[in-house]
Amino acid sequence: MAGRAVCPRCGSEARAPTAWSSAWRCDLHGEICPLALARMPSKECLGGLLGDARVPFWVPWPLPQGWLVTGFTGAGDERSGIRGSAVAVSGPNPLGGPADLLIVAEEPGVGLGAGLAGLPGPDPGDGFASGQPNATVKVANHEAPLWLVEADHKAVFAGEVAGSWLWLVLWPDTAGALLIEPLELRDLRDPAQDLDLPFGALSPRLPA
Template identity: 50%
Template sequence: MRGEPSCPKCGGRVRAPGLFADTWQCDVHGTVHPVQPVIPPSVEALGVVVHRTQVPVWMPWPLPIGWLFTGVASAGDDRSGGRGSVVACSGPGPLGGMGEMILVAEELGVGLGARYAGIDGPDPGSYMNVEKPPQAKVLAAGRPTPLWHVSGTPDDRAVFAGEALGMWLWAVMWPEQSGLLMYDELVLTDLRDAGAELELVPCGALSPRLLEP
């Protein structure tokens, strides 16, 4: 995902709109909203995504103690605006060691969250049992938001998904034990509403999970 736009579903190369198609095209997945190249985390990079997106840009705020913002990515182009957003954060895991979290907000069918979750997707519906009570809850933009465990994911991560502000919300955590963070009722802020507080976000090194989930 570094250097040039890529497919949100597989990370493969995409073709820009041209004579034969007015949308971005992946050879495998057809029409897609391209993921823009990932750049090192900074308040400026975060601001670019926040100002062009059409979907929420979620971040735990305040961040858990010792955690840092470690990257941002978006799916979409200048014409469509951002149709999916990804925010990475890293810090001390609840059981020791380092934990990593990726939060994805996206429109139906974009497929970015499923890629980080490690499932076929593009949406989590068939991997969640919403007839059972939710396994986690977060406060997203001030609203209690239930999240369900996503099944069928690789053993190295914990994945939860639900709906917030009319969009899919995915939470993907490495290692799997870091999923315990989701039982603490995290407070998620849509950074589009953060205003001047955006300048206060502490930045760390770029998370490799953004590049190779």
């Protein structure tokens, strides 16, 4: 990773490694996986991220009617690889108006999903998943449960798939209606698929 990066938990500018430490740091959160500037929605920009990814880059497929892929970002550096990913998609809200969705996959402790949800810790926290799930997604023909996470002005759902946290963050909160029926997710790292992704303008919801 070169150039400017931010903390995935709070968005503050990250301090680059020095001669005394090989880790990126945040003044508030200590050692972090630095979050790169958002990548433009294109096949070339996506390809530049996938080669270093240690977590999935999830995309709903097929996309909801009228929706477009609107950008990507990843958290990590040359030493660690990408340990947190975010894919943005945007389109019409089922309940009216425009909507945005960020799909985050991350290793425990990265904090990208929790940062988007406004949580104080890096993960969903104590008591998470103690009740019945509020939604599901489909991954490889299996349903994965998601639980609602309290957040202001957006709908946030979190769960676990293949050892990584999965977060779905939707603006506005009424866009959570997209999950009335399970979304099917595909991992863009999968070399066996060649999805013809429709791209739109870069989403302003992407951090960094």
